[in-house]
Amino acid sequence: MAQAERLQKVIAQAGVASRRRAEAMIAEGLVKVNGQTVTEMGVKVTPDDAITVNGQPIMREQKVYYLFYKPRQVLSAVSDSTDRRVVTDYFRGVHERIYPIGRLDYDTSGLLILTNDGALANLLMHPRYEVDKTYVAKIMGIPQPEDLAKFRKGIIIRHGRKTAPAYAKILSTDKRKNTAIVSLTIHQGMNHQVKLMFAAIGFPVLKLKRETYGQLTLDGLRPGEYRELRPHEIAQLTNLAKNKQNDRK
Numbered sequence: 001m002a003q004a005e006r007l008q009k010v011i012a013q014a015g016v017a018s019r020r021r022a023e024a025m026i027a028e029g030l031v032k033v034n035g036q037t038v039t040e041m042g043v044k045v046t047p048d049d050a051i052t053v054n055g056q057p058i059m060r061e062q063k064v065y066y067l068f069y070k071p072r073q074v075l076s077a078v079s080d081s082t083d084r085r086v087v088t089d090y091f092r093g094v095h096e097r098i099y100p101i102g103r104l105d106y107d108t109s110g111l112l113i114l115t116n117d118g119a120l121a122n123l124l125m126h127p128r129y130e131v132d133k134t135y136v137a138k139i140m141g142i143p144q145p146e147d148l149a150k151f152r153k154g155i156i157i158r159h160g161r162k163t164a165p166a167y168a169k170i171l172s173t174d175k176r177k178n179t180a181i182v183s184l185t186i187h188q189g190m191n192h193q194v195k196l197m198f199a200a201i202g203f204p205v206l207k208l209k210r211e212t213y214g215q216l217t218l219d220g221l222r223p224g225e226y227r228e229l230r231p232h233e234i235a236q237l238t239n240l241a242k243n244k245q246n247d248r249k
């Protein structure tokens with residue numbers, strides 16, 4: 001059965017007005033559902049209901065979900081005032097107003113989800129419900145196990161903030177170049193977190209890629225390519241975030 005949602009939310013999602021303004025419009029009698037003026041709050045509508053605001057039908061977007069392999073030198077945004085390439089430039093054939101869930105740095109590559117589902121985006125970006133993400137970093141220097149063990153206890157990064165326990169593993173080392181490739185799994189999403197964590201233990205990041213997000217991987221994609229998420233993957237993400245919410249209660 002189609003999911004019923006609050007009228008003011010549907011109007012806001014259609015881009016007509018903010019949710020607060022949508023509530024005011026309903027109260028002012030400007031909104032009709034199936035030809036009937038609705039003035040009370042809390043009415044729920046399904047995709048089958050015809051909604052007009054000021055006599056104009058609203059355009060209701062289907063929710064869409066994409067997994068994108070962000071290349072380096074691309075901004076995790078929908079526009080840029082200095083004309084740098086942005087992630088939505090890769091989605092020219094997609095007409096829904098999608099945006100990235102969270103951010104990868106301009107020089108970080110890897111897995112990014114784009115959607116127009118604000119509820120899922122909020123859930124996944126909320127610091128309490130964040131899902132596990134694995135990054136692979138090329139770092140300057142070769143850490144010892146005791147260096148990486150510091151991540152397990154949590155370390156202080158910018159503004160005295162302590163990170164939650166995180167797990168790192170050395171994948172390879174290059175003694176000649178004095179570099180290492182290390183995977184790091186975190187569930188938080190502070191700005192530049194991985195780079196700050198490695199810098200805090202004395203190993204600057206030279207190159208960074210996000211390889212997984214929850215159970216999602218980049219398998220089958222090359223930089224700049226995307227695919228739709230499958231229904232079970234969307235359900236998994238929603239459940240993961242909700243389970244985290246319950247774990248931490």
Ligand code: URA
Nearest residue numbers: 105108192193194195
């Ligand atoms: N941590 C970083 O430092 N950069 C990213 O892009 C993502 C996580």
